[in-house]
Amino acid sequence: xxxxxxxxLAWLVALLAIVLGGSxxxxxxxxxxxxxxxxxxxxxxxxxxxxxxxxxxSYYEGxxxxxxxxxxxxxxxxxxxxxxxxxxSAQGNxxxxxxxxxxxxxxQALRLPxxxxxxxGTGAAIAAAYAADHPEHVAGLALLDAFGLKAGENDFARQAxxxxxxxxxxxxxxxxxxxxLEFAQPPDRPGPGRFVDVLVERNRRDRDFIQRTFQAxxxxxxxxxxxxxxxxxxxxxxxxHDDRITDISALDSLRNGLTxxxxxxxxxxxxxxxxxxxxxxxxxxxxxxxxxxxx
Numbered sequence: 001x002x003x004x005x006x007x008x009l010a011w012l013v014a015l016l017a018i019v020l021g022g023s024x025x026x027x028x029x030x031x032x033x034x035x036x037x038x039x040x041x042x043x044x045x046x047x048x049x050x051x052x053x054x055x056x057x058s059y060y061e062g063x064x065x066x067x068x069x070x071x072x073x074x075x076x077x078x079x080x081x082x083x084x085x086x087x088x089s090a091q092g093n094x095x096x097x098x099x100x101x102x103x104x105x106x107x108q109a110l111r112l113p114x115x116x117x118x119x120x121g122t123g124a125a126i127a128a129a130y131a132a133d134h135p136e137h138v139a140g141l142a143l144l145d146a147f148g149l150k151a152g153e154n155d156f157a158r159q160a161x162x163x164x165x166x167x168x169x170x171x172x173x174x175x176x177x178x179x180x181l182e183f184a185q186p187p188d189r190p191g192p193g194r195f196v197d198v199l200v201e202r203n204r205r206d207r208d209f210i211q212r213t214f215q216a217x218x219x220x221x222x223x224x225x226x227x228x229x230x231x232x233x234x235x236x237x238x239x240x241h242d243d244r245i246t247d248i249s250a251l252d253s254l255r256n257g258l259t260x261x262x263x264x265x266x267x268x269x270x271x272x273x274x275x276x277x278x279x280x281x282x283x284x285x286x287x288x289x290x291x292x293x294x295x
Contacts, residue, residue, distance in 0.1 A: 045060040045061065045062035046060065046061050046062060047059075047060060048060075048061055050106070050109050050110070052102070052105040052106050052108075052109045053102070053105050055102050055105070055106075057106050057109075067112055067113060067114075067115035067116070068115065068116045068117075068118060068288070068292060069107075069112070069115055069116070069117050069118065069127075070118050070119075070120075071103070071117070071118065071119040071120065071123030071124070071126055071127050072120060072121075072123050073119075073120045073121020073122045073123045073124070073145075073147070093216075094212070094213045094216050094217075095216045095217070095219075095220060095223075096125050096126060096129050096148070096217075096220055096223040097129060099126045099129075100126050100129035100130045100133065103126060103127075103130045104130060104133070104134060107130075107134075107137065112137070114136075114137055114138070114139050115137065115138070115139060116138070116139050116140040116141075116142065116291070116292045116295070117130065117131060117138050117140070117141050117142070118141075118142035118143075118144065118288060119142070119143060119144065119146070120144040120145060120146075120275075120276075120277065121144070121145055121146065121147050121245070121246065121274065122147045122148075122217055124143040124144060124145070124146030124147060124148070124224065125146060125147050125148040125220075125223045125224040127141060127142075127143065128141065128143065128146070128148075128224050128227050128228075128231060129223070129224075129227060131231055131233060132227045132230040132231055135231075135232050135233055138233050139233065139234075139295055140233055140234045140235070140236070140291060140292065140295040141231060141233055141234070141235045141236070142235075142236040142238060142288055142291055143224070143235065143236065143237050143238070143254065144238045144239075144276060144277070144284075145238070145239055145240055145243050145245070145246050145274050145275075145276065146224055146237070146246060146250065146254065147217065147223070147224065147246055148220065148221065148222060148223035148224030148225060149222070149224050149225050149246070149250035149253040149254055149257075150222065150225055150250065150253040151246065151247040151248075151249045151250035151253060152247045152249040153247075154244060154245075154247045155244065156181065156244060156245045157247075160214075160218050161218075165210070165211055165214045166178060166181055167203075167210055167214060168203065168207060168210060168211065169200065169203055170200065170203075170204065171200060172196050172197070172200065174200070175196050175199055175200060175203075181244055181245065181273075181274075182244075182245065182273055182274045182275055183272075183273045183274075183275065183278075183279060184240065184242040184271055184272050184273040184279060185271070185279070224254075225253060225257060228254065228257030228258050228259070229257065229258075229259050229260055230260065231258060231260060231261050232260045232261065232262060233261065233262060233295075234261065234262050234263035234264075234265070234291075234294075234295040235254075235258055235261045235263070235264055235265070236265045236266070236267070236287070236288075236291045237251050237254045237255065237264075237265070237266040237267070238266075238267050238268075238269070238276065238284070238287055238288075239251045239266075239267075239268050239269070240268070240269050240272035240273055240274065240275075240276050240279070240280070241268050241269065241270045241271075241272070242270075242271070242272060242273050243272075243273055243274045244273055244274065245273070245274040246274065248268065251266055251268070254266075263295065265291060267287050269283050269284070269287075
């Protein structure tokens with residue numbers, strides 16, 4: 001009887017290995033999605049979607065504390081916030097104004113109460129545009145490595161000004177170059193090769209959209225700067241010290257431009273690049289939590 005059970009278990013393990021191996025080779029996107037779902041379940045987050053106007057919003061929801069809306073940046077998706085969300089919760093027009101209008105429709109559709117709003121990168125510019133127009137809804141505004149401020153010109157800015165889009169790539173090497181730009185310490189292995197292939201294929205598929213959106217954003221290089229004087233709520237500026245996409249000198253522009261904010265907080269994190277929620281999720285979550293609890 002024991003031998004029969006062991007034989008059955010051996011067959012079961014072999015079958016599982018075949019299924020996982022086949023998925024890795026032929027459908028790696030399934031394994032990637034399964035990994036994200038596992039992270040969301042561990043964080044006790046539920047996946048939802050809602051159609052608002054011409055936009056389909058896909059989002060995570062969870063936790064029992066004050067409402068915090070987290071906006072990702074250019075070329076990202078909701079999954080980039082999973083490490084921080086786990087700790088906290090435990091063709092159209094895609095310029096700043098259009099995206100802020102979509103956010104407003106999303107907030108109305110969910111009937112959100114007054115909430116803290118956090119945005120990263122270009123998501124920070126969208127968050128600021130929304131907060132400037134709807135201060136009655138925003139209890140506090142957190143801007144992480146924000147796009148749209150006056151800052152020293154770095155290599156990324158020079159590439160963008162010359163018409164080169166670093167977010168476009170055609171192979172694993174291109175993905176690695178982008179990772180080296182986004183991370184202070186790029187992962188030795190960004191993931192199994194076939195997972196990277198999924199990202200490469202997705203980038204190829206969305207190439208026109210990525211390029212069109214990139215151009216729209218960089219036609220508004222001071223989208224956030226121009227709105228700073230209208231922000232009346234408490235504002236947190238959070239930057240990674242080694243950000244090679246939005247230079248840390250932008251933090252001074254943010255601090256000096258917030259002439260009407262009821263409170264101003266700034267924090268910097270060492271050892272990370274443009275993505276604090278991925279490289280330093282614990283520190284990022286602690287800073288956001290402290291800001292939310294104090295306002």
